[in-house]
Each structure stands twice: as C-alpha cells, then as structure tokens.
Amino acid sequence: xxxxxxxxxxxxxxxxxxxxxxxxxxxxxxxxxxxxxxxxxxxxxxxxxxxxxxxxxxxxxxxxxxxxxxxxxxxxxxxxxxxxxxxxxxxxxxxxxxxxxxxxxxxxxxxxxxxxxxxxxxxxxxxxxxxxxxxxxxxxxxxxxxxxxxxxxxxxxxxxxxxxxxxxxxxxxxxxxxxxxxxxxxxxxxxxxxxxxxxxxxxxxxxxxxxxxxxxxxxxxxxxxxxxxxxxxxxxxxxxxxxxxxxxxxxxxxxxx
Amino acid sequence: xxxxxxxxxxxxxxxxxxxxxxxxxxxxxxxxxxxxxxxxxxxxxxxxxxxxxxxxxxxxxxxxxxxxxxxxxxxxxxxxxxxxxxxxxxxxxxxxxxxxxxxxxxxxxxxxxxxxxxxxxxxxxxxxxxxxxxxxxxxxxxxxxxxxxxxxxxxxxxxxxxxxxxxxxxxxxxxxxxxxxxxxxxxxxxxxxxxxxxxxxxxxxxxxxxxxxxxxxxxxxxxxxxxxxxxxxxxxxxxxxxxxxxxxxxxxxxxxx
DNA sequence: CCGCGCCATTGACATGCATCAAGCCACCCC
DNA sequence: GGGGTGGCTTGATGCATGTCAATGGCGCGG
Numbered sequence: 001x002x003x004x005x006x007x008x009x010x011x012x013x014x015x016x017x018x019x020x021x022x023x024x025x026x027x028x029x030x031x032x033x034x035x036x037x038x039x040x041x042x043x044x045x046x047x048x049x050x051x052x053x054x055x056x057x058x059x060x061x062x063x064x065x066x067x068x069x070x071x072x073x074x075x076x077x078x079x080x081x082x083x084x085x086x087x088x089x090x091x092x093x094x095x096x097x098x099x100x101x102x103x104x105x106x107x108x109x110x111x112x113x114x115x116x117x118x119x120x121x122x123x124x125x126x127x128x129x130x131x132x133x134x135x136x137x138x139x140x141x142x143x144x145x146x147x148x149x150x151x152x153x154x155x156x157x158x159x160x161x162x163x164x165x166x167x168x169x170x171x172x173x174x175x176x177x178x179x180x181x182x183x184x185x186x187x188x189x190x191x192x193x194x195x196x197x198x199x200x201x202x203x204x205x206x207x208x209x210x211x212x213x214x215x216x217x218x219x220x221x222x223x224x225x226x227x228x229x230x231x232x233x234x235x236x237x238x239x240x241x242x243x244x245x246x247x248x249x250x251x252x253x254x255x256x257x
Numbered sequence: 258x259x260x261x262x263x264x265x266x267x268x269x270x271x272x273x274x275x276x277x278x279x280x281x282x283x284x285x286x287x288x289x290x291x292x293x294x295x296x297x298x299x300x301x302x303x304x305x306x307x308x309x310x311x312x313x314x315x316x317x318x319x320x321x322x323x324x325x326x327x328x329x330x331x332x333x334x335x336x337x338x339x340x341x342x343x344x345x346x347x348x349x350x351x352x353x354x355x356x357x358x359x360x361x362x363x364x365x366x367x368x369x370x371x372x373x374x375x376x377x378x379x380x381x382x383x384x385x386x387x388x389x390x391x392x393x394x395x396x397x398x399x400x401x402x403x404x405x406x407x408x409x410x411x412x413x414x415x416x417x418x419x420x421x422x423x424x425x426x427x428x429x430x431x432x433x434x435x436x437x438x439x440x441x442x443x444x445x446x447x448x449x450x451x452x453x454x455x456x457x458x459x460x461x462x463x464x465x466x467x468x469x470x471x472x473x474x475x476x477x478x479x480x481x482x483x484x485x486x487x488x489x490x491x492x493x494x495x496x497x498x499x500x501x502x503x504x505x506x507x508x509x510x511x512x513x514x
Numbered sequence: 515c516c517g518c519g520c521c522a523t524t525g526a527c528a529t530g531c532a533t534c535a536a537g538c539c540a541c542c543c544c
Numbered sequence: 545g546g547g548g549t550g551g552c553t554t555g556a557t558g559c560a561t562g563t564c565a566a567t568g569g570c571g572c573g574g
Contacts, residue, residue, distance in 0.1 A: 085421065088506050093421040107417065109410035116417065135406070139399055146392060152409040153366035159416035160364065160373065164342065164350040166423040167467030171531070202552065210424030212532055217553050233540090233552075249345055428561070459522060469562060474523050490522075490569090 023077070024048050033101035033188065034075055036147035043141055050133040053077075057120040063104075066117045070108030072130045076100050079124025080199035083107075084207075085116040094208040095159075097121070097200060099185050106152050121199040166210045169249070174209040175219045176248035179229070183238060194238040223247075280334070281305045290358035290445065291332055293404035300398055307390040310334075314377040320361075323374045327365030329387045333357050336381025337456035340364075341464075342373040351465040352416075354378070354457060356442050363409050378456040423467045431466040432476045433505035436486070440495060451498065455491040480504075 025031055025048040026041065035044065052072075057063060063074060066085055074081075081098040095116055098104045108114040109131065138145035165174055187193040198205070206216040223229040228244055230237035238244060282288055282305040283298065292301065309329075314320060320331060323342055331338075338355040352373055355361045365371040366388065395402035422431055444450040455462070463473040480486040485501050487494035495501060 085417065087421060087425060091425060093417075093424060095417045095420060106410055107414045110407045110414060111410075115414040135399065135403060138402065139396055142392065142396055145395065145402065148406070149392070149409070150367045152406070152413065153363055154368075156409065156412050156416060157364045157367060157372040159413060159420060160342065160350075160352045162420055163352060163416060163423060164344060166420060167350060167464075168344065168348060201550095207424075213552075214533085214554085215531060218531095221553075458520095470522075471524085471563085472561060475561095478523075 023053060025051060028077075030075075030077065030101040030189070034103070036143045038143040039141070043144070046141075047137060047144065050130055050137065051075075052128040052130070053125075057081075057124045057126065059120055059122050061120050063118040063120065063126060064108075064114050066114055068114055070105070070112050070114050070131065072128045073103055073105040073108075073134070074118070075103050075127040075129065077125040077127055080121040081118050081124055081126070082121050082200060082204060083116045083118045092207060094204055097182075097204075097208070099182075099189070101189055102185075103151055106155055121204075171209075171211050171215050171219050172222065173248055174211065175205070175216065175223070176244050178205065178209060179236065179238065180244060180248050182236075183241075194241065196236055198234040198236060280310060282308060285334075287332075287334065287358040287446070291360070293400045295400040296398070300401070303398075304394060304401065307387055307394065308332075309385040309387070310382075314338075314381045314383065316377055316379050318377050320375040320377065320383060321365075321371050323371055325371055327362070327369050327371050327388065329385045330360055330362040330365075330391070331375070332360050332384040332386065334382040334384055337378040338375050338381060338383070339378050339457060339461060340373045340375045349464060351461050354439075354461075354465070356439075356446070358446055359442075360408055363412055378461075428466075428468050428472050428476050429479065429504055431468065432462075432473065432480070433501050435462065435466060436493065436495065437501060437505050439493075440498075451495040453493055455493060 025035060026044050028034070031044075035047070039047070057079070063081060076098050078100050081104060082094055083096045083098065083104055084092050084094045086092055096104070098118075104118060105114065107116055134144075134148070138148060165177055169177070182196060182198070183193045186196050200208075202213045202216045205211075206213045209216070211219075220229065220231045223244075224231050226240075226243070228238070228240045228247070230239055282292060283301050285291070288301075292304070296304070314336070320338060333355050335357050338361060339351055340353045340355065340361055341349050341351045343349055353361070355375075361375060362371065364373055391401075391405070395405060422434055426434070439453060439455070440450045443453050457465075459470045459473045462468075463470045466473070468476075477486065477488045480501075481488050483497075483500070485495070485497045485504070487496055
C-alpha cells in the first residue's frame, strides 16, 4: 500500500531559494520530476516564462484557501505544504502533504475555485503556474498536455490508495505506509530514505490517517519498541525497512512513469 | 458531506441501447452531463466520430482490469459499474460506483495502465472514448481540453470527499451520505430522488464505505426504524430527506470555533 | 419441486481505537 | 527565572464496529 507522492520540480533548499528567485525551469534541480521529458529547450523556456517564482511562504502561511477563485497550480520547490479541507461541522481533514518536486492545487480546476486550503508546514518556496497560460501552452505542446493529464491521473490513483488505506488498514499499517511514502519521496529527491525530519505535527498525521494523536503516538512508541523505527520527536530513523514494509503490507507498485 | 458523482452522458435506458448502437453524442439524452456546453455541432460530430458504442456488458462482466494497458476512458450510458482495486493481500477495495452520465477510467492515464478494475453491477451500456484520439481532439478544441481537465479535477475532489468520509464519519453518517449521493445523481438524470433500486450488494456498499456487511445491514435497519428510510432488500425509499441530511451532515455543535 | 449457494439480517461477543485524564518537555515571553 | 502554552506521551476506561455464528429469503439448476 502506497501513499500519495505527487510530482514536480525542486530547486534547492529553502534557504537558497529565498534569496534567489531567478531559478528557471531549465536549471531547476527538480525538473526531471516536474517537466515532461520530451520538451526541448525552447519549449522549456516558454513554460519557464509563465511560471512565477519568488513566493517564499512562512510556516503557517496559506498558499491558497478553500473557496477562493482558482487561477494557478503550484509546484513545491522547497519546504512542505499540507492541503486540507474543512468539514461542515468545522473539523479539519488533511488531504495531502506535498514535498519538493510535487504539484498541488489541481482540485480547483473543476469548479474554478479551490476545493481545499493549502498552508506551509515550514518555510517553503513554490512556483506558481497560472492555469490559463498552462492551458494555452498545452494546446500548442501536446507533450505538456499529456503530462498534465498524467499528473492529475496520478493524484487520482494516489487518493484511491489513501481511500484503501483508510478503509481497510489498522493504525499501525497506516503509519507504516506513511513513513514508507515519505521515505520513497525523499529517495526520489536523492535524500536519505531512512532518516528524515517530519515537517508535520502528530495532529496532522493523525488527521490525515484518520487517527487520533494518542493513537499516532502509541504506534510510534510500539514501532520503536520493535526496533523498526527510532523516533525522537519529529526525527525519524528507519531501522528495519523490511519490517516496516511487512507491517504496511506494501505492494511495491512504485511510480515509474 | 458528499460522495462522488462523476460526470458524463446517458442515452436512454439499457433496453433501448442494447438494440440501438447508433446513438450519437448529438442526440444522446445525457450529453448535457457528458459534453462541454461550448461545443458547436460540427465539433460534437468530430467527437462523435471517435466514440465507440455498442458494448453492452452483462452483469459481472469486466469493462477493464487492473494492470491492462490503458487506451480509453468510458462513459456509462445505462446500468451501473463498480470500480475496484485488489490489495496485495488479495482483498478488494471498491473505489467508486458509476451511473449513467458518468465517466470512468481516468486513473489509467498516469501509468498507461488501468489502476483499477471495472465491472458491471447489472447489464450496462458504455461509450468507449479512445484516449489518444481524445488527446488529439483536445489540442484542436480547447473547450474539450478544459472539459477533461475539469472532469479529472472533479474526480479528485470527489475522492477527497470520500477520504474525509472514511476518516471522520460514523457508519450511519457514511451510509446516509451514500444514499444522498445516489439520490442526487438520480435527480440529475431526472429520475426519482427518493426512490430507487441499489445496483450493488451490501458487500460492495460496506467495502466502499469501509464497513462490514453486518454493520451496513444494521444501519439500514436502524434508519428504517427511525422512519428515515424504507428498505426492502435493494429497493430504497427515502422517507425523510431532511433527517437523512441531518445524519449525513454531522450534528452541528454549539461550540463554534 | 427440491436443494444448493448467495445474500441479507440479527444476536452475542471481542477488540481496536477514541476518549478522558494526567504529566512531561521544549519553547517563548514577561 | 518563572510561568504559560502547545505538542507529545502514557495510562485507564468505554464504545462503535468488527468478528463469529445462526437463520431466513430468494434465485437457479437439476
């Protein structure tokens, strides 16, 4: 069982981006995640021209809010973003975490208004991709159109994986799956697959996985006792990847576009 | 809380379609659901030319299977289709029910292989829309491209609603939400919003909503005792729509924010 | 018509997780 | 430094839902 790992392009860590908004798609470290391979350099340049950079977000700051009119999708360049919606009775439902190289905001297309809110879990840099311009460009660049269809389709299949997780799996399995998902997404960005810092709180994790904070905490404790994880607050170290996989019941059906 | 209601175009009831494959998009009763409004008649005709009809499915027959190479999306014209994926340990997860006027199969785009299987819950007719042709047409018809982006985006937001439902709501709330979803989708097709026949089994309902058959059955019994529903096997009659809404929308608490 | 298999319902019981409650720790501000 | 605040952990208890089991209805094929 996998957990969402959307796709896009990173450009360095937060610190660097904060001071250099002149990053271009062409030299972005993350462009293998973000862009269709097939684009030639002039096409990349044209895409580059519509992308707006230099919006560093502080922790807690909103990228967009549920209901506001939709005009762009966003690529995370550094940091981490959480997407969430508020239910009728005022509770929050976290719908996804987005790391560098991943794209969010596509939920807003259907109604021309964002269907969820997005806020920074830590200082983050994002690229804003105006959707109307993207649409026009897609008409001229079939590969780009296809790429976007694929990105949206991926979001669908990932949501469906989460649905399965919520519907069928125990607390332990859910947490294991999330840890593996984050691990895999780290690996994709050439970071450590076994050691990382969680950008989100226990509350957010529980909310995302349909569990209470207490349960999340207890599961972490249990996994630590089993020598599968080493947990120190938000610092996670995976000691036994196989064991973790076993718990998650993972079918290793990984992204391989 | 809502439950998925995807979008497309129906053309009459099953019986009729089975004998007349000559239905065209232009005269399809469901085309207001399926097509972008903005297409003119020559454009509809071009779309019509790529759509393949006349594939009546018998109950239990597969429309496509998980893993097979992706080549088309499908519009339900009559009947009902369930989509599901099989987890590593062999269990099934129902990911959606599709009624006439709704489109399925978009999950297959990202990997060029279907991410789930789809089978008919009853005798059904579907339109097959080859994706490559659709892509080419989209390049020439921006409205069509936009429409498809919207369809996919809708699928995403609906999946997210289901995620919220599974993550936060009780068995009663889930069932109520599903009944309301089916009711609304019926209404959209000008059918009764208060009386209908469920095409799926209790098992499928439970599977979809993350519940056991027994719980589903018990909830139906309870709702019947409350005079909210009248349940006779698969025949459902909504007696108290407000009451059902109240249950689905989770009781509002006075401790607002 | 009978018997078989599948589906649905209902009851009794078990359990995983939520809830409630308390305490710890890190951080921040006065 | 003191005390507040928010996030995390841990324990005790309860409840919603899962599990197991028995029964009845219905359709289908022999």
